[in-house]
Amino acid sequence: MPAKKPLKKAVLPVAGLGTRFLPATKVMAKEMLPVVDKPLIQYAVEEARAAGIEQFCFVTGRGKVMLVDQFDVAVELERTLTERGKQKELDMLHAQALPPGSIITTRQQVPLGLGHAIWCARAFIADDPFAILLPDDLMQCEVSCTRQLADAYNETGGNVVAVEEVPREIVNRYGVIDPGATTGNLVEVKGLVEKPPIEKAPSNLTVIGRYVLMPEVIGHLSKMERGAGNEIQLTDSMAKLIGSQPFHGVLYQGRRFDCGDKAGYLEAQVAFALARPDMAPAMREILKRHA
Structure with a gap:
């Protein structure tokens, strides 16, 4: 087996309109929705960094500049915090900042599915292995899910x-x-199928929004073949790698919260607040009052 290339790149598809969260997402990207005090996009980036990821590609749509701004230096804000002696807040901002050149963006002009979004990042991916993180899937794990x-x-x-x-x-x-x-x-993954009829599903083991893929998947995506929902499905192209490359599923340790769904998003608020010593007592009192 040839030497493995180090995993240093991640693609984050963030071009969706977030229609299930309207009107909150009318002018704000859904990935900027906060869980307690941190937006979904930041949880995803921090998870990836904990796995040694150093380069990020955001596949964006129109009106998504706020996602990149979240990781930029906020000069006016930092100046004000310095003047007011708020060192704790400054340290927090510095910890979340990424080194210059760590983020690039590419535009998915038309919503043709997750596979198409990944194909849009083909120049960034080049010939390297890469991770994919869907920020809607918020992970609560002792060891980073991407790790x-x-x-x-x-x-x-x-x-x-x-x-x-x-x-x-x-x-x-x-x-x-x-x-x-x-x-x-x-x-071991012997096959993959996207959204099968219940009676034809090969198992009840389902793929969530975390992947590490080899660059050869781009060649299959480039054929622009439509699948379920008449979209270019990532799953279909991944399935074509089986047999020519090792392919495995990881029964990860942790919990997933579907923050693309309102109920899942609200559950994440509760779970992440209860996991924080500074928030847990207040959250428990809130839950008692509304039981």
Whole structure:
């Protein structure tokens, strides 16, 4: 097996309109919606950085400049904080800033699906392995979910996706794997199908919004073949890598919150507040009052 390239790149598809959160997302990107006091996009970037990711590509749409501004230097704000002696807040801003040149953006002009969004980042990806993080899937893990995938990539040298079990009756909402041998938390992927009918689903192991993929997937995406929903599905192109490259699912350790859904977003607020010593007592009191 050839030497593995280090995993240093991540693609974040953030071009969606966030229609399920209107009117809040009329002028604000849905990825800027905060959970407690941090926007979804920042959770995703911090998760990736914890896995050793150094370069980020945001696949954006019109009106999404705020996403990049979140990681820029806010000169006026920092000056004011300095003048007011708010060192704690300054340190927090400095910790979240990314080194110059760490972020690039590319535009997905038309909403043709997740596969198309990844294809739009092809120049950034080049010939390197890359992670994909969907910020709508907010992960609460002791070890960064992307770190867990990166560790699996370093072990297997191939494609890796985060998977979780869901009730059989909702498998038609997800990409579903056809599982092979299981070793620890690694599951061999023998096949992939996007949003199958419940009766035809090969398992109830579904792919969530965390991936580590080899650059060869771009060649398959470039064919622009339409799949479920008449969109260019990432799952379809990933499936074509099976057999020619190692492909595994990782039964990750942690919890996922679907923040593309209002109920999931509200649950994330509660869970992340309860996980913070400075917020947990107040949140418990709030929950008691509304029980």
